[in-house]
Amino acid sequence: MSRSKLYTIVLVACCAGWLYIGFQFPLNQEGQQHDVTLCVIKQVTNVPCPSCGTTRSVIAMIKGDFASSFQWNPLGWLVGTMMFIIPIWITFDLIFKKGSFMYTYQTTENWFKSKWVAGPAIALVLANWAWNISKGL
Amino acid sequence: MDAQKVDLFIMTNAKFFEAHHLGWIREQLIQLDDAQWPTVQMQQYKDPTTLLIVSLLGGSLGIDRFMLGDTGLGIGKLLTCGGLGIWAIIDWFMIMPATREKNMAAFQNLLA
Numbered sequence: 001m002s003r004s005k006l007y008t009i010v011l012v013a014c015c016a017g018w019l020y021i022g023f024q025f026p027l028n029q030e031g032q033q034h035d036v037t038l039c040v041i042k043q044v045t046n047v048p049c050p051s052c053g054t055t056r057s058v059i060a061m062i063k064g065d066f067a068s069s070f071q072w073n074p075l076g077w078l079v080g081t082m083m084f085i086i087p088i089w090i091t092f093d094l095i096f097k098k099g100s101f102m103y104t105y106q107t108t109e110n111w112f113k114s115k116w117v118a119g120p121a122i123a124l125v126l127a128n129w130a131w132n133i134s135k136g137l
Numbered sequence: 138m139d140a141q142k143v144d145l146f147i148m149t150n151a152k153f154f155e156a157h158h159l160g161w162i163r164e165q166l167i168q169l170d171d172a173q174w175p176t177v178q179m180q181q182y183k184d185p186t187t188l189l190i191v192s193l194l195g196g197s198l199g200i201d202r203f204m205l206g207d208t209g210l211g212i213g214k215l216l217t218c219g220g221l222g223i224w225a226i227i228d229w230f231m232i233m234p235a236t237r238e239k240n241m242a243a244f245q246n247l248l249a
Binding site: 113 | 197198207208209210212213215216217218219220221222223224225
């Protein structure tokens, strides 16, 4: 994949993420329960998917409530941090005409292809999924 | 290489590549040395139709991207529930061309 294609995909994904957070934020005020979800799996099967609760988790994180953020979905910590860091990183890369993000992406991708990393990662995602289902998100 | 062999290869493997790449593939194979024929035949290509089925069923978990070898994008789709469901829908249409591109890259690697 070329550098410009990767940067475009990631930037568009981050922008869409922030827009969605901006749309969901007012709906997630104290004591309010909302029913807006885009998750296909949850709509069809009524069972939460591995990443259900990430939006609520990121919103809790923005409010500074890291404990309940973890309770909603630990993946929210990862997604929230990524959404915050990656646009800054890519802007830095574009200004100074470097490829440090591209390099890190490829290194991480290769790292995840080894079974010693992929195995535990899959196990963690499955465990988190089981927790999501038991929480009834 | 023998034109008949090449045409047989093109006929059996046409579905793995973009139609506009086939002419170029044929030219390259005809220029290829006979000794490299077994390596060309051994190369496994991914079937775009299989990937489409996987994308329809497991697209929002990113399984299609993992299968294609785009581990990074796969993780991205998995963590965001198929990119809020939108990326998953886009990939229903993008996964077949993407598979053919991957096959083309694999074929080019073979020649290099």
